[in-house]
Every structure is written in structure tokens, then in C-alpha cells.
Amino acid sequence: MIPNTALSSLDRVVAKYRSDVHHLPRGAAPEALAALEEHLDCPIPSGLKVFLSRHNGAHLFRGAMRIRNCSEMSFASEECPRVVLFADGGDDGVVWAWARNSHGRYVFGQWDGEVLTAYHTSFGGWLA
Numbered sequence: 001m002i003p004n005t006a007l008s009s010l011d012r013v014v015a016k017y018r019s020d021v022h023h024l025p026r027g028a029a030p031e032a033l034a035a036l037e038e039h040l041d042c043p044i045p046s047g048l049k050v051f052l053s054r055h056n057g058a059h060l061f062r063g064a065m066r067i068r069n070c071s072e073m074s075f076a077s078e079e080c081p082r083v084v085l086f087a088d089g090g091d092d093g094v095v096w097a098w099a100r101n102s103h104g105r106y107v108f109g110q111w112d113g114e115v116l117t118a119y120h121t122s123f124g125g126w127l128a
Contacts, residue, residue: 021062025069028056032070040073040084045098045106047123048086064090076111083116096126 028036033052037044044052057069066088076083076097087096097111107118108126120126 021060023059024055025057027054028052028070032056036070036073040075042082042100045108045123047127048098051123051127066090076116080116083111085111098123 030053033044033049043049051067052070055067057072058067059065060067068086068088074085075081076085083097083099085095085097088094089096095111095113096108097116098106098108099116101107101118105121106123107116108120108123109116109118111117
């Protein structure tokens with residue numbers, strides 16, 4: 001049997017590791033999610049909306065990946081008002097975006113400044 005003190009020490013190490021590697025703030029208020037949908041003039045993809053309701057943005061892997069919070073999400077450009085930038089790849093300069101394809105389904109992929117290259121059909125797929 002493992003003594004409780006050993007488990008509490010392990011719990012502290014795990015908690016410290018998580019806070020050192022990933023920063024996940026509290027979720028967005030329902031009003032912030034509604035305001036974002038109004039600003040975008042379309043619904044937020046369901047998986048991303050669930051994530052934002054739990055964590056309003058995130059800094060993952062010591063800043064190697066940043067998921068933008070509700071107030072930081074933006075359109076890619078005036079020329080591409082349906083492409084929404086939602087994450088950044090740290091030092092790589094990679095920008096991740098989502099949009100609806102010609103069938104009305106959401107796609108998630110890499111934004112190069114002009115073109116969205118779709119890699120995933122859901123936020124969960126992208127996050128994995």
C-alpha cells in the first residue's frame with residue numbers, strides 16, 4: 001500500500017508539471033461566446049465552443065501552441081471574412097484557422113495568409 005504522503009507528493013508534482021507546461025485559464029462566460037458568434041455572424045464550431053466554455057484560450061507545451069481566447073479570434077482578412085484565425089504555432093509562425101467548406105461543414109487547417117489548407121473536420125481532430 002502507498003502512503004497518503006507519497007500520493008500527495010505525486011499530486012503536487014503533477015499539478016506543477018501541468019502549470020509549467022500548459023496554461024489553461026477559466027472558461028469564457030456564455031455572454032462572451034454569444035458575442036463572438038454575433039461578431040463572426042455564424043456559430044462557433046461545437047468542439048471549439050465546448051473548449052472555450054471550459055478554457056477561454058490556452059498556452060500549450062510551454063507556448064509552442066496558443067489557442068486564442070474569444071476576444072482574440074479574428075477574421076483572416078477583409079478579403080477572407082469567413083476564415084477565422086483561432087490558434088498560433090509559437091516560434092514556427094504557423095497560424096491555424098477554421099471556416100465552412102462549400103458543403104457548409106467546418107474545416108480546420110493552416111492559414112498561410114492567402115489560403116486555408118484544411119486538415120481536419122473538427123476541432124477535436126485538430127487538437128488531437
